[in-house]
Amino acid sequence: MTATEQRFREFKMPDVGEGLTEAEILKWYVQPGDTVTDGQVICEVETAKAAVELPCPYDGVVHAVHFEEGTTVDVGTSIIAVDTDPGAGPAEAPAAAAEAPAAAEEDAEPQGRQAVLVGYGAAPSSTKRRARKPQPGVPAQEPAAAAVQAELNGHAGAAAPAAEAPAAPAASAAPAPAAGRPLAKPPVRKLAKDLGIDLATVTPTGPDGVVTREDVHAAASAASAPAAEAPAAQPAATAATAGSEAVRARETRIPIKGVRKATAQAMVNSAFTAPHVTEFITVDVTRTMKLVQELKQDPDMAGLRVNPLLLVAKALLVAIKRNPDVNAAWDEENQEIVRKDYVNLGIAAATPRGLIVPNIKGAEAKTLPQLAAALGELVSTAREGKTAPGDMAGGTVTITNVGVFGVDTGTPILNPGESAILAFGAVKLQPWVHKGKVKPRQVTTLALSFDHRLVDGELGSKVLADVAAILEHPKRLITWA
Known part of the structure; x- marks a missing residue:
């Protein structure tokens, strides 16, 4: 363990039951900058069996909270970083995602700063993702979009440096992905799921083609608009879809979890x-x-x-x-x-x-x-x-x-x-x-x-x-x- 890793300790989601694989974060009791002590309750999580309060195993200051309330997190994933020596002055904390199981399979190779999840902050990394083999017929992803995709997927490794990727035309500096999974952060994906919105149908307005919360709400508003606002000459299939969406707007969908x-x-x-x-x-x-x-x-x-x-x-x-x-x-x-x-x-x-x-x-x-x-x-x-x-x-x-x-x-x-x-x-x-x-x-x-x-x-x-x-x-x- 490096000196930086000894100072910035990552607390991983524990298995609080018998063989549980995940838990939902219900409530945070601390935020970045708060002082915590060993044994202090820092959050409440819900497993498939019960709601449980998690105590912090470290003394120090909260450096980062990695997941928002309402997020379901796999057991073994870091949920919070604690600076155990805040008096030592400013320092770069290691990316928590580097401790995820997927990162253990990456090739170690020095590199610069990387994209990480919101709340982590940019940090230097000692690992690098192995370059993916290009698939026939699929265009290479641009550096900016690849970095965002790495951020949204929670990978420790950042996108390859721009020098290693083919130069992209200036006109496509912030493209929406033409194929594959739409770019969106986990809270936005959850919002879309709760509202019954297919992200693939949402027009992204965020940087690098990322779907934002506002985009999802706009799509939901459009879906729930009265059928009378639609063009009078709409096809029968479109009318049926509008009717289905109108019915959905009058329903309450409760996720089955915990x-x-x-x-x-x-x-x-x-x-x-x-x-x-x-x-x-x-x-x-x-x-x-x-x-x-x-x-x-x-x-x-x-x-x-x-x-x-x-x-x-x-x-x-x-x-x-x-x-x-x-x-x-x-x-x-x-x-x-x-x-x-x-x-x-x-x-x-x-x-x-x-x-x-x-x-x-x-x-x-x-x-x-x-x-x-x-x-x-x-x-x-x-x-x-x-x-x-x-x-x-x-x-x-x-x-x-x-x-x-x-x-x-x-x-x-x-x-x-x-x-x-x-x-x-x-x-x-x-x-x-x-x-x-x-x-x-x-x-x-x-x-x-x-x-x-x-x-x-x-x-x-x-x-x-x-x-x-x-x-x-x-x-x-x-x-x-």
Whole structure:
């Protein structure tokens, strides 16, 4: 490592989960010129599992922020440069792109200054791209356009010096590319994608034929203009296109990424891998609801979140203890059923970024106050969007509380890798036959989905019946435990 590299330290996007490949930068907490310390949170990123705050591993002053908010960055790519010795005076920082994996394949050869991504600043480089072989029928790219293309693609190597390239006519000093990928910076490409604009159809006005944000907005405005403004004699195909664009202008398109993208893929994989069976049972939970009110007044539960979900969770844990084979996983590679002697109890939580399922590790060993404390912490952390990826790994069974939305029940889809999921429906006052008379009682419906490869109908029915029996007569939490 050179002296310059030791001074200007590049912080790369880490793998904050288990084998993640990319993360989106949600928010920067620092900007160039800000002083940072080791351990200080510098940004928030969203992975396919959760939103995570990243701490800085260096002391110093922020030299450059390499990506804007909203940019998705590959793991291992430098996102920020920190000057660890700002008192040493002005110095040229190395280009962060030189540390990218692609640059490792380039031939080392001294050269002058190079084009880099916005925010890097121009910097000397110790590497140079190997000259590309010209393709038949494709004109050589001009030095200026090649430099911009290198900048936009994030390559460490700059375009070849002008002396090494054929001289270009003066009239084509700022040409738009005639073929290939349109020149545009990543934020502009994202804007075009969000607005449904094909960059190839946009007329560039930026230097060296680069498409700017203004160009994209102009194209979007033209696309959404009323059809009445078009020439009266337009062809039928043009009219159809204008109509389609008018409809698109009235639609909101939300990119599928992060937690929502991962959840969608997981649900598809689960639904089409594990053969689901769902069973239902309606139960009188009046005694359980009374117990909830009593526990709220119990000094041992002071300051804890006490609600029906707590007793449903405890009931499920007791049912698993009585039927341990339900707490298992299917090992396709080894053709084995793996029974777990621990319960990592997942609780499905709806967040602004999508559905996540954090779990309580070792839930089977917790007392009721401990379980209440763990549930309260899990829910509050999820609502704040601060759930760590590790808190969502290793779940064995899950509860989804659809009753909070006023829903009676549903057919829940298994969390991938788990054997069962219990849906807890809304508790409602309904007429019920109690001790030979019809009386108003607190009633709910439970639904248990399970993987029929390892849980047969008898086992699944026993687990669901046990949960219902405990909620109907909660004293069984003591006698059966």
